[in-house]
Ligand SMILES: Nc1ncnc2c1ncn2[C@@H]1O[C@H](COP(=O)(O)OP(=O)(O)O)[C@@H](O)[C@H]1O
């Protein structure tokens with residue numbers, strides 16, 4: 001059995017707002033093995049980013065997390081800010097959609113890359129420079145020595161994203177979280193960045209979490225997919241099983257609304273309606289108002305996430321566990 005390096009148990013994120021409490025993430029149980037790539041998908045607002053921002057201690061001031069989020073058995077949610085800071089630079093890093101949010105516009109790339117190495121790994125200036133330039137080369141930045149001396153605004157969007165990825169990888173983290181890493185980039189650059197992740201995953205054996213609102217983007221890279229809706233996981237499956245045989249009505253709707261190589265754009269069916277208000281989640285299934293097969297019971301009973309087949313879970317009242325062949 002492979003060992004899980006990262007695990008959440010009942011991870012819940014709430015925000016206080018003038019209109020009351022918003023529950024953005026509700027009792028999430030995730031497990032990620034060393035070297036594994038998992039995708040977290042779901043429409044915008046489903047709680048994907050807040051899940052990992054809470055783990056990184058980066059929630060906005062009105063937010064708080066409860067439950068557990070352990071990296072190699074250590075709970076990140078109960079650590080002191082100082083201790084979490086050490087883990088954040090060394091064992092777990094995050095890449096964001098907009099690389100400018102992670103880069104300091106007034107510092108040269110060189111300073112931003114070498115600082116973590118000097119602070120967390122006690123490298124000398126010369127060692128840090130050497131490793132940083134080598135990493136820029138690894139992430140496909142041409143003429144890395146010259147770019148090393150530049151400011152972020154002197155680079156293109158795609159190059160900045162590569163710098164962010166280089167920065168995240170420099171300390172060889174055990175877990176790298178990439179939150180919509182290609183959403184802000186044009187299609188060609190997007191493909192190049194995804195290729196880069198595929199390559200890095202092989203070379204560094206880093207566990208990778210790819211967050212995307214677009215199932216198509218992560219399909220080629222992920223081993224396993226978690227589908228989130230209104231702050232909950234509604235289905236979890238190995239990536240091929242999810243595409244070939246989706247079980248949850250929301251996953252089916254998401255697939256029907258996602259462009260794929262083998263479908264015409266005209267045949268795409270947008271999901272009707274909108275996700276529920278997270279301040280007043282309905283009593284029953286959160287997807288009921290948009291679900292084409294909903295029944296009366298769906299409005300009354302909240303479907304629990306249950307095992308339905310090997311390595312598969314689903315939270316729908318109408319999806320039953322597969323019958324097992326008698327031994
Ligand atoms: N600072 C905040 N205050 C109140 N609610 C928030 C705040 N940040 C996020 N939320 C709520 O959390 C929900 C989930 O957000 P997020 O995790 O960013 O979604 P996504 O799946 O698009 O990454 C949002 O729809 C919003 O309702």
Ligand code: SF4
Pocket residue numbers: 248249250285286287288289291292293294295298303315316317318319
């Ligand atoms: S529980 Fe009911 S409403 Fe929810 S996804 Fe399943 S069938 Fe649809």
Ligand SMILES: [Mg+2]
Pocket residue numbers: 048049050179180
């Ligand atoms: Mg997000």
